[in-house]
Amino acid sequence: MSQETDKQRISDISRQYFVHMKYNAVNSITDGIFFTLGTGMASGTVLTYFVSTFTSSNAVIGLLTTLHSLLVNVPQFFVAPYVEKKETYKPALKMLGFFQRVVWLLLGISTFLLAQKFPVFYLVLLYFFYGLFGLFTSACSVLWISLITKVIPHDHQARFFGVRYSLCGAAEILGSFAASMIFKFVPYPTNYGIIFVIVFILLMVSYYFMSNVYELPTQVKKIRQTGYFSRIKEILIEDRNFLMYFISTVAIILGKAGFSFQVIYAKVKLGISSEQAAFIATGIFISQTAGYIFWSYINTKFNYKKSIEMSSLLFIPAIVAMLLMDNIFMLYVSVALFGFAQSARNSGENNLVIAICPREQDKPAYVGLRNTLLGPFFAFVPLLAGVAADIFNYEIMFMGSIIFVVIGYILMKFFVKLEK
Incomplete structure (x- = not known):
């Protein structure tokens, strides 16, 4: 009788979510549009250029990406068990999401007050606030994906994510273009302060729509996998296919290290401005949006492994274009190739891991293991690349990147095998 009651309750909840599906989808997509419109204005490319106006140390510049990547990726593995115990996700998401957004207001105010008078202290604050943003983003990401996969019926999730991804990509393009206009007409460093405050405003608008998502308490207990940590060693030892995938991905990450300094190298080599740096971010967003369409076709016609292989090869001419960079055109070629190639990995990595997983019940462990183990590499490789550029030079770093990409591709x- 108890099982019948639980089944009936689940059925009633599913029906209610189906009734509210359009409402939830519209609110979540609108939330995403305003969020990426804001973060598109303050992209990693723009922030990297901003940091380079305070220091010439590539190691210090690379530390920004290192800190952010580390705090975004690694905590997710440890947050997940706490998220699983919650009956509702939205209250925690609203609380953490608020602090995630307030960081940008604090960053904007400190830019107006401290950037010129106390540059060293301000730079420390910039890293601190951006690190906090990464930490809150990590927790919010786990809560958000849990919420969305709960309130959007399973059969409609693929279409929902497709529409959301496309519109958010367009919003990023618009945001980066808006930033370039601010750089053009507003003097430094006021332009950055204005951008950070606008980011806060846009993210608070997204907060309103995110808060509107309709959610019911989860009544059925969630079964948590036992021995999850012990599975890490078991998978790495027993599954050679996953191990090869992991080593290949690490090699590609090392190969992409040079792209962390794409805008800095262009600044040194070509003397690009803040406005041009913002246009670089726009170029990356445009090429990624085009890439999502192309790789979707490849994934459908072939498989995710094919798109990852093809995208790996595209990183090589992107790096060569940087090596040969003697004008702005070669910079844009490199940017376009990188964005196009990176979009395949953005959209296909987790799906490829699921595809090579030998057992259905092990898929959460495989995806979690991938994100946990690769998080430190995403974080520290840009820092190591900065050190390499300081010790040697950019050209040697780029040539090393090509070698690692070739190794990863092979x-x-x-x-890496996919069972038919």
Whole structure:
């Protein structure tokens, strides 16, 4: 009788979510549009250029990406068990999401008050606030994906994510273009302060729509996997296919290290301005949006492994274009190739991990293991690249990047297998 009651309750909840599906989808998509419109204005490219106006140390510049990546990726593994215990996700998401957004207001105010008078102290604050943003983003990401996969019926999730991804990509393009206009007409560093405050405003608008999502308490207990940590060692030892995938991905991450300094190298080599740096971000967003369409076709016609292999090869001419950079055109070629190639990995990495997972019940462990183990590499490789550029030079760093990309491609092509 108890099981019948639980089944009836689940059925009633599913029906209610189906009734509210359009409402939830519209609110979540609108939330995403305003959020990415804001973060598109203050992209990693723009912030990297901003940091370079305070220091010439590539190691210090690379630390910004390192800190952010580390705090965004690694905590997710440890947040997940606490999220699983919650009956509702939205209250925690609203609380953490508010602090995630307030960071930008504090960053904007400190830019107006401290950037010129106390540059060293301000730079420390910039890293601190951006680190906080990454930490709150990490927790919010787990809560958000749990909320959305709960309130959007399973059969409609693929279409929902497709529409949301496309519109958010367009919003990022618009945001980066708006930032370039501010850089053009407003003097430094006031322009950055204005951008940070606008980001806060846009993110608070997104907060309103995110708060509107309709959610019911989860009545059925969630079963948590036992021995999850012990599975890490078991998977790495027993599954050679996953191990090869992991090593291949690490090699590609090392190969992409040079792209963390794409805008800095262009500044040194070509003397680009803040406005041009913002246009670089726009170029990346445009090429990624085009890439999502192309790789979707490849994934459908072939598989995710094919798109990852093809995208790996595209990183090579992107790096060569940087090596040969002697005018702004070569910079844009490099940017376009990188954005196009990166979009395949953005949209296909987790799906490829699921595809190579041998057992259905192990998929959460495989995805969680991938994100946890690769998080430190995403974080520290830009820092190591900055150190390499300081010790040697950019050209040697870029040539090393090509070698790592080739190694990653060979491992993925010949050693990672997909069962038919």
